[in-house]
Amino acid sequence: MVVVIGGGSAGLGVAWDLLLRQIPVTVVESGPMGRGTSGRFHGLLHSGARYAVVDPVSAEQCRAENARLRHIAPSAIEAVEGYFVSVDEVGESYAQEWLKGAAAANIPVEEVSRDRVLEHLPGLTPDVRQSFRVHDAVLEGFKLLEMLTTNIRSRGGTVLQEASVTAVHTVNGRVSGVVVRADGEDRVIPCDAVINAGGPWAFQVAQLFQDHLDMQLSSGLMMIYANRMVPHVVNRLAPPGDGDIFVPHGNTVILGTTEVPQNTADPVEPTRREAQYLQSLGAQLFPEIVRWRVLRAFTGVRPLFQGSSLAPHSRVSRDFTVVDHGATVGFQGAFSIVGGKWTTFRLMAERTGDAVAAYLRVHVPSTTADVVLTPPETQKRQHTGALVCECETVGVGDLEPRLSEPLADWRTRTWWAMGPCQGTVCAHRGIALRIPHDGVLAALQDLREFRAERERGMRPVAWGDNARQWALNHAVTGQTLAEGAVRKIGD
């Protein structure tokens, strides 16, 4: 048995990898699935072109993994294609170097005429000078996380949510079990190895192995605009920087991102100032962005890795690293997987799986590149029953089969309350479905947390039309639903 700490792309990916090698696994996630970095990214499935100059190894890995993910998880990928456009002299001169890098990494790039690109990308600045098409795509992260979860479970693996590992037991210096706390109770799960896939929390998890991971965390802001204003991925052709990428996602488009060093693993609250800055950068590609309707802002934490306390670790890429804590501090059977990106999650999982399988003396190679994931039944949207969420057309029939899932998963799995109204007129409807199942207090607590979470994303970008939506949200929740004052009469 191997215990994996963390239910993001790395954790679920390595659990899936090990299961396919016939190694039993238990994934322990402390929150809802994808609450960390995996659920907080712009949704880009890289072609590799973005790293053609700055990180050729990543570029090559992205190119290969892009093709593999299209094969193993087609329903979680929208093959929209992407463009790299230069809009100034900096971009134009960078283009030569970039084309060379792309060729070296075997990344297909096709030059597109100015007229053609303006036709394909309405609203793109007329300052566009050169443009190239690449195989960028959209990765629906939450969908893939759920697919991994259900596939792991259907092969006999265990995935625990809202549970955390509080201690790791050893016998003769080798991992023998972990203590898992869930619902206030501790229990021991015996295991032969434990994998830290904590993402930005990897530092804290590694302390369970008495090792010190030197993480370099940075926060990235993203903004979601209501309406699919950009039908393809658009990258600014320039050295990667702030505010240089647009990714269409469902009915929206996401603008990313910024890079601000931070000390904590929890995502920081977006600020109005940073959102304004990001939008001003986006305006260099799409000048009309100031008139687009912004929906919300969110931040994600990049968990970059600097090093472990002791030198020997196998640095497999500039991008991600597998740390064997047996080699670093003599804690045999403990591994950490740090860094990386969604596009290469499968490769990270394979490399980690190789290390763990070797430790367990299981000589079965990874097969994740070939085994196609089965989409769960619940991902076939029903659109049946009375409408609950009008923005995203989620019906009672989509939600009722999921009554035992945490409320946060309703959002990320059905897209309930994710549309332009941000739950203003549908959150209470969803909660009403849950009250008979969860009880009054738990359901109302969920509702309060839901509102607070939506507020964090809406308030910093409450301007223009979105300010009116924000005000409507406050008026309906404060007055019609009087949610702030739910209490027992006489209390």
Next chain:
Amino acid sequence: MATDLVVVGRGPAGLLLSSLAVQAGAAVSVVADGLGTLPLWGGQWDFRSYDTDGAPITDPYAWWRAREPHTSPPGVTRGWLAYWQHLAALWTEMGIAVNPPGPNNQWTVTPLGHLRPTYLAPSWQYTTDKPSPVIFVGVPGLTDFVPTAMARVYEWATGATAYTMMLETPPAWRETWNALNWAWFLDAPGGQEWLMRVLRGRSLPSEGPLLFPQILGVDHAQAFIAELAKTLSRRVAEVPLPPVSVGGIRVQRRWDRWLRHHAVPFISGRVHRAEPDQVVLADGRKVTARVVLATGGVLGGGLLVEADGTVRDAVTGVAVSFGEHDDLATVGYLETTGPIPVVGRMVKGWNPDQYGEGGAMILSTVHAVHQRLMRHSLETGTWR
């Protein structure tokens, strides 16, 4: 256009000010570029519902008395009761039955089944001074009103019994029906007969009023509710739902009709520029008269929020708040009786959504501006 007063905006503040001016003998025009905010609400008016710690307030008069005159909204010192009585009388004249304003807040039920205070509500809305057993009557497909869930919350919050009933669907029903579809269906004789027949065939719990979602008709709801109550020998009332809200639509239709009967034209258009004595519409039309802005706050569209957090009047461009550090929930006008008077609930420093004082803000600003206009008219013989 020969008019004394031009009111910009047709939300509750604009309509109330227009009505007061009409009653005082002014010729009034209303200019608006949208439907106004009334269809967002059930139609009830709040006085002050919660204390700063969130506790419900029983006697809002006492609450306001304890604060006057220093912290009350502009123009208000005394006179609350007269303002509320005027509103109730005005509504009654329009055909909106309303209980006479009393000393205390009443309880009303939310779509989640808990109680909240309100002050003045049309009589179709369920209000009570003491929680007691109720019957929630649901209709299929209306996820805003789930009787089983509401009953759980109601019993938890009040300790009183809540019974539930679900009705079947009428033949004309479609899965896409929302509250407004139901309301129009039940506004016509066919729909009313259907509901009457269904309810006569049901045995009702022995106690409690029948509480429906707010769908019992549009223009004929009041008469239909009275007929249901008589036939079933039971109190029948509604729970207002989130927007689009049928109660506010009923109020708006009656109010518009009343103003039209009093020769008030509704001019459709967006005001581009405003001066104290003239507005210019985006298409170049001009209306020359004493101007009052009832354009609303951030929600109504009267205040625009810019990316850096600055909040400006949408018509005059004047900033009422600067930058990101102000609380958006309490932005508004500090002074409402300037050269171009402003009426509405957006009074700086107050948070009607949190504390339930929006109705009080509207009454106070409308009466303050009205009294000033009246004084001017009496002194000079003209409204301008």
